[in-house]
Amino acid sequence: KSLIRVGTFEFAAHFGTRSDLESLTRYTMQKLHPDLVFSPDGVHEFLSRTATLQARLIGQWMNIGFIHGVMNTDNMAISGETIDYGPCAFMNVYRANTVFSSIDHAGRYAYGNQPAIAQWNLTRFAETLLPLLAPQQDEAIAVATEMLGQFPSLFEKYWLDGMRAKLGLKTVESDDPALIKNLLGWMQQSGADFTNTFRDLSEADLPTGGHYEDSAFLDWHRKWSTRLGRENRTVASALADMSGVNPAYIPRNHRVEEALAAAQDHNDLSVLYRLLAPLATPYESRSEFAEYREPSPDGCGYRTFCGT
Numbered sequence: 001k002s003l004i005r006v007g008t009f010e011f012a013a014h015f016g017t018r019s020d021l022e023s024l025t026r027y028t029m030q031k032l033h034p035d036l037v038f039s040p041d042g043v044h045e046f047l048s049r050t051a052t053l054q055a056r057l058i059g060q061w062m063n064i065g066f067i068h069g070v071m072n073t074d075n076m077a078i079s080g081e082t083i084d085y086g087p088c089a090f091m092n093v094y095r096a097n098t099v100f101s102s103i104d105h106a107g108r109y110a111y112g113n114q115p116a117i118a119q120w121n122l123t124r125f126a127e128t129l130l131p132l133l134a135p136q137q138d139e140a141i142a143v144a145t146e147m148l149g150q151f152p153s154l155f156e157k158y159w160l161d162g163m164r165a166k167l168g169l170k171t172v173e174s175d176d177p178a179l180i181k182n183l184l185g186w187m188q189q190s191g192a193d194f195t196n197t198f199r200d201l202s203e204a205d206l207p208t209g210g211h212y213e214d215s216a217f218l219d220w221h222r223k224w225s226t227r228l229g230r231e232n233r234t235v236a237s238a239l240a241d242m243s244g245v246n247p248a249y250i251p252r253n254h255r256v257e258e259a260l261a262a263a264q265d266h267n268d269l270s271v272l273y274r275l276l277a278p279l280a281t282p283y284e285s286r287s288e289f290a291e292y293r294e295p296s297p298d299g300c301g302y303r304t305f306c307g308t
């Protein structure tokens with residue numbers, strides 16, 4: 001919808017005049033939220049909607065194991081869409097501290113840090129809007145601080161909604177966060193693949209073999225089955241819904257590298273086209289695409305670069 005970023009507002013606030021900032025804000029609102037242009041609380045609501053869009057987006061990233069890799073303010077679109085695909089990749093083995101970017105030595109943009117970084121970026125965005133939020137700076141800071149303080153719970157809502165859907169849950173129970181986090185904890189401890197675990201749960205009432213023989217998983221599965229039983233619907237119905245939100249195929253890192261190498265070294269695009277076939281229908285599991293479900297053989301040793 002737009003390539004205007006938090007960084008665009010930072011640039012205007014730092015190098016431009018108040019009039020420039022007002023023009024940019026009005027233009028962005030007109031493009032993304034035209035109903036706010038003439039609203040007396042338009043800028044306040046503009047900040048609020050931007051935060052909501054970001055919370056939803058980061059929740060979606062986390063739900064599919066996506067790691068953007070370089071979440072600086074110039075890579076954060078005001079529209080709440082993912083832009084600047086650079087050192088991004090999908091997680092294989094579940095680890096909250098997974099980092100792929102070759103320059104992210106401290107793990108600032110690791111998978112588990114993405115919600116906090118989004119809030120940090122939104123704080124920078126709010127700072128640029130302070131002159132427009134209220135006549136007095138103290139009042140503007142209070143308004144922005146209150147709104148930004150709601151981001152963690154806002155993100156948690158979207159993340160939980162997505163995770164409930166991944167586990168076939170349509171209702172809300174207070175113990176759901178613990179159920180979800182216990183599964184993720186088991187995945188991290190056992191070295192289970194993020195995408196395949198959720199997909200396996202979508203395709204069989206009780207997955208078997210490998211990690212799934214572990215007593216900790218079986219204990220979790222009993223609790224999940226009990227929780228699912230309170231949904232008042234068949235297991236088949238739940239699994240069908242889960243298959244619609246848990247992809248069978250993601251662009252596995254080693255497969256992406258194979259496609260790049262074939263194109264660059266041999267001018268061969270056939271590897272790319274074969275990879276695109278399962279990715280075109282990622283929720284439809286097909287036997288001829290079985291190899292594309294296999295995790296990278298090097299585990300977490302993969303590195304991506306900003307020029308990829």
